[in-house]
Amino acid sequence: MAQPRNIADPTNMAEPGDLEPGDLEPGDLEPGDLQPGDLQPGDLQPGSMTAPDGGSSTAAVTAGPAARARDAAGDGGDAVPDAAGSDTGCGGADARAVDSGDAAAPAAPRRGKGGQFRREKFDVHGWVVLDKPVGMTSTYAVSVIKRLFTARRAGHAGTLDPLASGCLPVALGDATKTVPFVMDGTKTYRFTVRWGEERDTDDAEGRVVETRDARPTIAGIEALLPGYVGEIEQMPPRFSAIKIDGERAYDIARDGEEPELRARIVKIDRLSIVDMPDGDHTAFEAQCGKGTYVRAIARDLGRELGCLGHVAALRRIAVGPFAEADMISLEQLEALCHRAAKGEGSLADSLFPVATALDDIPALAVSRADAARLQRGQAVLIRGRDAPVVRGTVYVTVSGALVALADVDRGEIVPRRVFNLAGLHGRAGRQEGR
Numbered sequence: 203m204a205q206p207r208n209i210a211d212p213t214n215m216a217e218p219g220d221l222e223p224g225d226l227e228p229g230d231l232e233p234g235d236l237q238p239g240d241l242q243p244g245d246l247q248p249g250s251m252t253a254p255d256g257g258s259s260t261a262a263v264t265a266g267p268a269a270r271a272r273d274a275a276g277d278g279g280d281a282v283p284d285a286a287g288s289d290t291g292c293g294g295a296d297a298r299a300v301d302s303g304d305a306a307a308p309a310a311p312r313r314g315k316g317g318q319f320r321r322e323k324f325d326v327h328g329w330v331v332l333d334k335p336v337g338m339t340s341t342y343a344v345s346v347i348k349r350l351f352t353a354r355r356a357g358h359a360g361t362l363d364p365l366a367s368g369c370l371p372v373a374l375g376d377a378t379k380t381v382p383f384v385m386d387g388t389k390t391y392r393f394t395v396r397w398g399e400e401r402d403t404d405d406a407e408g409r410v411v412e413t414r415d416a417r418p419t420i421a422g423i424e425a426l427l428p429g430y431v432g433e434i435e436q437m438p439p440r441f442s443a444i445k446i447d448g449e450r451a452y453d454i455a456r457d458g459e460e461p462e463l464r465a466r467i468v469k470i471d472r473l474s475i476v477d478m479p480d481g482d483h484t485a486f487e488a489q490c491g492k493g494t495y496v497r498a499i500a501r502d503l504g505r506e507l508g509c510l511g512h513v514a515a516l517r518r519i520a521v522g523p524f525a526e527a528d529m530i531s532l533e534q535l536e537a538l539c540h541r542a543a544k545g546e547g548s549l550a551d552s553l554f555p556v557a558t559a560l561d562d563i564p565a566l567a568v569s570r571a572d573a574a575r576l577q578r579g580q581a582v583l584i585r586g587r588d589a590p591v592v593r594g595t596v597y598v599t600v601s602g603a604l605v606a607l608a609d610v611d612r613g614e615i616v617p618r619r620v621f622n623l624a625g626l627h628g629r630a631g632r633q634e635g636r
Contacts, residue, residue, distance in 0.1 A: 324353065325626065326553075330347055330552055333369070333370075333530060334367055335367055337364055344358050347372050353375060356374050357378045359373060365407060367518075375623075375625070379621065383563070388489055390519050394515040395504070397510070398414055399413050402455070404440075405512055430473050431471070434467070434468060435465040437464075438498060446461055446462060470490045496513060523561040538551065563597060565596065565598075565599055566598050566608070576598060576615065577617075592610045596608055
């Protein structure tokens with residue numbers, strides 16, 4: 203697999219060689235695996251992909267698990283080499299151990315038609331909260347994790363630019379069905395603004411378009427921050443993935459034209475100064491909703507302060523239910539993979555349960571008979587004098603195991619997404635010393 207490199211263009215998502223013959227096989231990509239913006243024009247190069255070879259019950263309602271703390275701190279990292287190592291991952295060892303109860307060696311590649319080796323893939327379900335390094339695309343990071351776990355399906359819950367580091371939740375297996383719940387969650391960023399320069403991309407990789415000698419004071423900055431909290435109008439950056447008549451804004455900007463962008467309503471819950479090490483730089487922390495551009499915050503603050511500015515460094519420290527304490531690096535994952543291959547650990551230690559993404563919606567417990575009906579896609583009526591009054595979206599469980607996402611209305615449970623968590627799946631919480 204090609205080695206990651208530092209990417210000069212923050213909109214690049216993949217490079218020639220990121221996908222090799224045999225990387226994608228029938229069933230690898232399913233609904234939810236690729237999110238909007240994952241693949242852009244030029245992402246897949248000629249030769250990147252080759253053709254494959256070959257009853258009734260009384261229900262009980264409980265509140266979802268308490269959300270984790272979302273306020274944390276951190277710094278960026280550096281690009282790392284291909285963490286997948288060899289052509290085979292270690293997920294197969296854990297998956298076979300689940301079925302047989304015995305320790306097993308890593309999955310061996312099998313030869314398909316035409317003599318091409320193909321990796322055997324397994325059912326792996328759960329969330330990996332990757333601490334993505336600077337210089338790596340989100341798509342590349344997902345491909346590495348999928349290879350490490352030898353998983354059949356994978357996707358991520360929100361693109362993180364190559365120049366940014368931090369929290370990239372990666373969904374494996376049936377966790378991909380819960381991706382929208384994480385993408386719609388609150389995100390927390392820590393970022394540094396460099397004053398005195400405005401750039402065409404509003405970050406450090408862009409071309410300088412204007413400079414100013416003026417520099418802001420902490421008091422001057424703090425006086426403006428309340429105006430950036432709440433529901434505000436924000437103009438997206440020129441170099442953004444927003445589509446205009448079917449074309450990405452950054453493609454229009456690259457061609458030397460001005461994309462016709464419109465201001466959008468975004469929600470910023472909190473914006474505060476973390477540090478001001480010198481007159482040229484100020485570190486901020488922002489907690490915001492879906493669709494907010496941190497680069498636009500830096501640009502607009504710089505203009506209003508009269509000194510101009512752009513984002514010099516960016517780290518995402520929380521997404522929905524996942525916080526910085528939940529993150530794991532590629533190096534840690536690779537080490538855990540090697541230990542699992544020796545029977546000294548399990549990759550399940552790095553996986554959060556699928557239901558972690560559903561922290562903010564209620565859980566509904568049903569009987570095994572009703573669970574079986576829901577898994578067949580059949581609606582179930584909540585009967586009994588003591589049946590609770592529930593309405594809206596719930597996640598359904600039986601004996602603590604996730605069964606389905608469903609809508610409840612007038613006592614009827616109608617399944618929307620059904621889960622089959624056979625195979626390797628996440629454990630509750632992180633293991634000590636991971």
